[in-house]
Amino acid sequence: QSVLTQPPSVSGAPGQRVTISCTGSSSNIGAGYDVHWYQQLPGTAPKLLIYGNNNRPSGVPDRFSGSKSGTSASLAITGLQADDEADYYCQSYDSSLSGRVFGGGTKLTVL
Amino acid sequence: EVQVVETGGGLIQPGGSLRLSCAASGFTVSSNYMSWVRQAPGKGLEWVSVIFSVGSTFYADSVKGRFIISRDSSKNTLYLQMNSLRAEDTAVYYCARERMRMTMVQGVGRDSYWFDTWGQGTLVTVSS
Numbered sequence: 572q573s574v575l576t577q578p579p580s581v582s583g584a585p586g587q588r589v590t591i592s593c594t595g596s597s598s599n600i601g602a603g604y605d606v607h608w609y610q611q612l613p614g615t616a617p618k619l620l621i622y623g624n625n626n627r628p629s630g631v632p633d634r635f636s637g638s639k640s641g642t643s644a645s646l647a648i649t650g651l652q653a654d655d656e657a658d659y660y661c662q663s664y665d666s667s668l669s670g671r672v673f674g675g676g677t678k679l680t681v682l
Numbered sequence: 683e684v685q686v687v688e689t690g691g692g693l694i695q696p697g698g699s700l701r702l703s704c705a706a707s708g709f710t711v712s713s714n715y716m717s718w719v720r721q722a723p724g725k726g727l728e729w730v731s732v733i734f735s736v737g738s739t740f741y742a743d744s745v746k747g748r749f750i751i752s753r754d755s756s757k758n759t760l761y762l763q764m765n766s767l768r769a770e771d772t773a774v775y776y777c778a779r780e781r782m783r784m785t786m787v788q789g790v791g792r793d794s795y796w797f798d799t800w801g802q803g804t805l806v807t808v809s810s
Contacts, residue, residue: 573726602787602792603785603787603788604792604794605783605794605796607794607796607797609797615802616800616803617776617797618800619797619798622796623783623794628798660727662727662796662797664792664793664794664795670740671717671729
């Protein structure tokens, strides 16, 4: 069981908007630690998508955005494209475990 | 260009040892926080270990006492020495550079860490 909880899968049609949730607890997200998001295309290494809750690294399209509230965070993807089909992971820090923690990952399918 | 390249994976018997290497270019390993993250076949990401720029090291409970993270400044390389390997250690092991920022939450500082540079990974298979 992952410390951060994500839905196993989400789907959407091209052009639509989807959101992926990431639920934590009072020792990680709820304690004020930032949430970060990674995209893992099939057969490749993870890539940083969002850092510090809502910041995009250079080169990441503004179709991707992040938000955080309380013990949860969300990744939103607008204008879905076929090459957005990938696994998405949230990540934070947990003070009880004294370590970096990931969500279990969400597989995005573009219909 | 900032990049890291992992090597050293392979097939190893349970109870055996293996050392992974991560060669960095475009930045200095010893000036950064560096982590190992692993991914078992068909599973999610699991943080394994980190070494701070000051040399402090931390481990996930699942590998504590068996794995050792280290670095060689002269080679600009990060290592992961894996001992007493188990079948459940089978995974692709990624080397990653970390970034950190501190934020104040209700008067308390919170250090948050994220991984901005990843290697392509090296597969470790523990099996007899």
